[in-house]
Amino acid sequence: MKRISRIAVSLFVVLLAGVLLASLAAMAAGGPSVEKIKQRGELKVGVKADVLGFGFKNLQTGEFEGYEIEIARRIAKEILGDAKKIEFVPVTAKTRAALLDNGEVDMVIATFTITPERRKIVDFSPVYYTDGxxxxxxxxxxxxxxxxxxxxxxxxxxxxxxxxxxxxxxxxxxxxxxxxxxxxxxxxxxxxxxxxxxxxxxxxxxxxxxxxxxxxxxxxxxxxxAEEYGVTTKRGNDDLRDLVARVITDLDKSGELDRLQDKFGIASEK
Amino acid sequence: MFSIENWLALLQDWRVFASGLEQTLIASVLGLLLAVVLGVVMGVFAAAPVGPLRLISRIYVEFFRNTPLVTQLFFYYHGLPRVGFTLPVMAVGVLGLGVYTGAFIAEIVRAGIQSVRRGQLEAAYSQGFTYLQAMRHIILPQTVRVVLPPLTNQFVNLIKNSSALSLIAGYDLMYQADSWSSYNLLYAVTYVTVAVLYLSLTLPLAWLTRRLEERFHRQWGGMSA
Known part of the structure; x- marks a missing residue:
C-alpha cells in the first residue's frame, strides 16, 4: 500500500505542476494584438481547406481560394498594407478554437457560426454570411x-x-x-x-x-x-476585434461582400 | 483555462464522460480477451514444429504488427460495409484492438515458449505427452511468469490504444472528450480529466500484475527456466 500511495502522490504532484506551468505559459503569452501582427509583418489566419467557395486549398496551385480567403486578405491589407502578407493555417471545426486560444492564429475565418455559448469564450465580428x-x-x-x-x-x-x-x-x-x-x-x-x-x-x-x-x-x-458566420478573435484582443469589425462593416456597406459572394457562387438565397 | 467555472461546467456533464469510460472499458476488456486468445494460439503456432503453422503465424504477426491500428480500424469501419459486412462500431473496436494487440502478444508468447529449455519438451515427449499436451501442462505454465511483464505492457497499450476508436465515432472516452470539449471550447480541463480517467484504468492493471509477479517470484524463487 505504501508504494501505491507514493505513486499516487508523485503523480498528483506531476499533474499539478503541469497544470500550473500551462496556466503560467498561457498568461505570459497573452494575445497577439494589432501591434504584434505589425511587428511580425504577417497575419496568421485559420481557414477551412475543404469548403469550396469559402476556404478551399486548390491542389493544383497550392493556393487557398474562396470568399473567406478574400475577407482575410482585406484584413491583412488594412493592418499591414499588403494583402499578400498572410499565412493561412488550415483548421477544422474541432481545432479552430484551440488554435486561436494558444495563439497559433490571430483570427479564424472558417464558417464559424456565432452562438451565445461561443460568445462567452471568443469574440465575433459582425455577420459576414448567413447559411443554414x-x-x-x-x-x-x-x-x-x-x-x-x-x-x-x-x-x-x-x-x-x-x-x-x-x-x-x-x-x-x-x-x-x-x-x-x-x-x-x-x-x-x-x-x-x-x-x-x-x-x-x-x-x-x-x-x-x-x-x-x-x-x-x-x-x-x-x-x-440560420447559421450566421463571424470572424473570430481571441478574447482580450479588443483592438484587433474592433479593427476586424470595422473592415467587415465597411465591406458590407460598400456592397463588396455581395460582390464577393457572387464571384464565388455562394450568394445566399434570401 | 483551469478556472472553477470550467471545472463546474465539466462536472455538470459528468454523465457524458461516464458513458465514454463505460464504452472504453467494454471495448478494452473484450479486446483484451480476443487478443490473449489470438496471441496464445498464434504464439504456439510460431513455436510449433509444423512449417505451415509457423507461416500462418508469421504472416499474421508481421501484417497486423506493422500496420497502424487506425488504418485497420478505418478498414473495418469504412471498408467492410462496402463489401457487405457492416459490423456494429463496438464490434469493430473489439476486433481492431484484439487482432492488433494479439500480434504483439503472439511474439511475446513465442519468445516465452522458446525461453523454456528444450529438455523440458523432450522430457515430456519421453513421458508419452503429445505436443499439445506438453504445451498445455508443461511449457505454457512455465512461460506465464516469463511473459507477464511484457504482457502487462500490451494490456496497458491496448487500453490507451482504444482511444483510436474516437476516430470512427466509437463513443469511447476520447470521443466523448473530443466532442464535449470542442463543443464547449474547454480543452484544458477536459483532457486533464481524461488523462486521469485513463490512469484510473491503467494504473490498477499495472499494480495488479506487479502483485502477481511478486507472488510468482515467491513461489518459484529466482529459479530460471
Missing amino acids: IKLLVKKDAGIKSLKDLDGKVIGVAKGADTANRLKQQGEKLGASLRFAEFETYPEILSALQAGRVQAFSTDGSILKYYESLDKSTVLLPQRYS
Missing part, C-alpha cells in the same frame, strides 16, 4: 426530411453546433435523432456511403460540394437553422 444547416442523404434511401430520420444516425463534424441545433428541431417534430461525430467532412461522406450514417449534416454551403462529389446523394432543400 441542411441534410445530405442517399437518393435511394427515401428520406425527405428530418422527421424521416427518427431513430437513425446523422453524421456531423466534431466541434460543430449541428447536432444541438438538429436535436432541438427533432424534438419539435417528435423525432429522436442519434449522432456520430467525425474529424473531417470527407470521413462523414464515407460513413454515409458505407451506410454507417443515414444523413450527412452541416451547413448547406459546405454540403453542396459533397453533393457534387457523389452523384448517388441528394441535398434536401429544407434549412434547419
Whole structure:
C-alpha cells in the first residue's frame, strides 16, 4: 500500500505542476494584438481547406481560394498594407478554437457560426454570411426530411453546433435523432456511403460540394437553422476585434461582400 | 483555462464522460480477451514444429504488427460495409484492438515458449505427452511468469490504444472528450480529466500484475527456466 500511495502522490504532484506551468505559459503569452501582427509583418489566419467557395486549398496551385480567403486578405491589407502578407493555417471545426486560444492564429475565418455559448469564450465580428444547416442523404434511401430520420444516425463534424441545433428541431417534430461525430467532412461522406450514417449534416454551403462529389446523394432543400458566420478573435484582443469589425462593416456597406459572394457562387438565397 | 467555472461546467456533464469510460472499458476488456486468445494460439503456432503453422503465424504477426491500428480500424469501419459486412462500431473496436494487440502478444508468447529449455519438451515427449499436451501442462505454465511483464505492457497499450476508436465515432472516452470539449471550447480541463480517467484504468492493471509477479517470484524463487 505504501508504494501505491507514493505513486499516487508523485503523480498528483506531476499533474499539478503541469497544470500550473500551462496556466503560467498561457498568461505570459497573452494575445497577439494589432501591434504584434505589425511587428511580425504577417497575419496568421485559420481557414477551412475543404469548403469550396469559402476556404478551399486548390491542389493544383497550392493556393487557398474562396470568399473567406478574400475577407482575410482585406484584413491583412488594412493592418499591414499588403494583402499578400498572410499565412493561412488550415483548421477544422474541432481545432479552430484551440488554435486561436494558444495563439497559433490571430483570427479564424472558417464558417464559424456565432452562438451565445461561443460568445462567452471568443469574440465575433459582425455577420459576414448567413447559411443554414441542411441534410445530405442517399437518393435511394427515401428520406425527405428530418422527421424521416427518427431513430437513425446523422453524421456531423466534431466541434460543430449541428447536432444541438438538429436535436432541438427533432424534438419539435417528435423525432429522436442519434449522432456520430467525425474529424473531417470527407470521413462523414464515407460513413454515409458505407451506410454507417443515414444523413450527412452541416451547413448547406459546405454540403453542396459533397453533393457534387457523389452523384448517388441528394441535398434536401429544407434549412434547419440560420447559421450566421463571424470572424473570430481571441478574447482580450479588443483592438484587433474592433479593427476586424470595422473592415467587415465597411465591406458590407460598400456592397463588396455581395460582390464577393457572387464571384464565388455562394450568394445566399434570401 | 483551469478556472472553477470550467471545472463546474465539466462536472455538470459528468454523465457524458461516464458513458465514454463505460464504452472504453467494454471495448478494452473484450479486446483484451480476443487478443490473449489470438496471441496464445498464434504464439504456439510460431513455436510449433509444423512449417505451415509457423507461416500462418508469421504472416499474421508481421501484417497486423506493422500496420497502424487506425488504418485497420478505418478498414473495418469504412471498408467492410462496402463489401457487405457492416459490423456494429463496438464490434469493430473489439476486433481492431484484439487482432492488433494479439500480434504483439503472439511474439511475446513465442519468445516465452522458446525461453523454456528444450529438455523440458523432450522430457515430456519421453513421458508419452503429445505436443499439445506438453504445451498445455508443461511449457505454457512455465512461460506465464516469463511473459507477464511484457504482457502487462500490451494490456496497458491496448487500453490507451482504444482511444483510436474516437476516430470512427466509437463513443469511447476520447470521443466523448473530443466532442464535449470542442463543443464547449474547454480543452484544458477536459483532457486533464481524461488523462486521469485513463490512469484510473491503467494504473490498477499495472499494480495488479506487479502483485502477481511478486507472488510468482515467491513461489518459484529466482529459479530460471
